[in-house]
Amino acid sequence: MSGIYLHIPFCKQACSYCDFYFVTRQELREQYVERLLQEIRNYRDTDYTEEPVQTIYFGGGTPSRLGVKQIDAILAELQRVFNVQASEITLEMNPDDVTADYLSGLKQAGLTRASMGVQSFQPELLEFMHRAHNRDEALQCLELLSASKFQSFTADLIYGNPNQTAEQLARDIDLLLQFDPPHISAYSLTVEPRTRLGKQVELGRINPPEDDIVADQFALLNEQLKPHGIHRYEVSNYSKPGMEAVHNSSYWSHENYLGLGPGAHSFWWDEKPRRWQNVADINHYCSSEDVAGETEQLSMQELAEERIMMGLRTKKGITETELKSRYGYSLNEKQWGYLQKKQDEGRLTLKGSDFALTETGLVIADAIILDLITLH
Ligand code: SF4
DSSP: OEEEEEEEOBOSSOOTTOOSOOBSOOTTHHHHHHHHHHHHHTTTTSGGGTSOEEEEEEEESOGGGSOHHHHHHHHHHHHHHSOEEEEEEEEEEOGGGOOHHHHHHHHHHTOOEEEEEEEOSOHHHHHHTTOSOOHHHHHHHHHHHHHSSOSEEEEEEEEOOTTOOHHHHHHHHHHHHTTOOSEEEEEEOOOOTTSHHHHHHHTTSSOOOOHHHHHHHHHHHHHHHGGGTOEEEETTEEESTTOOOHHHHHHHTTOEEEEESTTOEEEEESSSEEEEEEOSOHHHHHHOSOOEEEEEEOOHHHHHHHHHHHHHTBTTOEEHHHHHHHHOOOOOHHHHHHHHHHHHTTSEEEETTEEEEOHHHHHTHHHHHHHHHHTO
16 A cells, blocks of 8 residues: 655745745745646556555645646546555645635545644744734634544644743643644754744744743643543654544555655655655756756664654654564663663553554654664
8 A cells, every 4th residue: 555745845935933835925836736736647558557556645835725627627536547545645835825716626636635734723822933813813724624524634733933922832722622623743943054034043043942841732732631531642643543644644654655746755665665756846846857866775773773763752653563574673771771761761562572562652743753772
């Protein structure tokens, strides 16, 4: 089973924290869609089309900058070229693009899941993040979404903003819960050097919050969502039972996926596991036949470490049996000792060859993962 990711790089404006590949010029949209259709057709009759496609994901950028007809054309081309048996087709959208007609058009085109970039309902935070939408648009799009035929949807929140208080986050969660979301992604704001926020932090104009403030907000999310039957299943992802995102989960377990569009990553493991990224430049993408960057061959050691990294960020955790059979990787004595120590500290559970981080372990997941990997 494989997944297809389509990168739609258009955004209305640059959010202050974002280092994804995007452009704010909109005039290339038609040309871009034509080129994307061509990139899909280039896969015709290749081995990549033999595996059934289980998930399709329109990410960005802002995929809702495209019209329903354009999304429809992309899906139709995918159907013609690939063996599409998708149980999940997701499109990321921003609140200021969404209307009732747009949602029903997408549903008719075959989308099964909507992903709404809310981030916050607090006007001062939306302004700080330089988001294109305001509080009313965020509320209105969720109303439209609840009234639409999308049973599966998710909303994104961002926490850990400089000066963001726990009360502000609690209010955001409360407001979101009014719309009974089956899935929520909540990301702690990261300061990326090449962004406006990164520059301001570098110049000392803004101070990122202390780690313990961010850790408290991380815990708050779980406390507030749990009573509503929405559980954390990965560091940044929460859902009602059975509503977990399939597409993202397949990244975490090294399923095959193809990334189309500028800057998109692909991972494919047939005889040899490899990864490549399309050149992150829309002008190059629209004018060149050759859009794939260099292919990186991945060693079993690298893959095993990635699997540990991604697996330990999930509630399900990981099992040494899988590490051995898929990657030929066994944990050594020092690593077992470390896992035992983390279990004693209440940060990890260890059952036979299975291990997973607890809530208090997930707060410092990155540090634990790094320790564990470097002990090998
Ligand atoms: S809308 Fe999304 S992709 Fe575009 S700039 Fe903002 S965060 Fe980045």
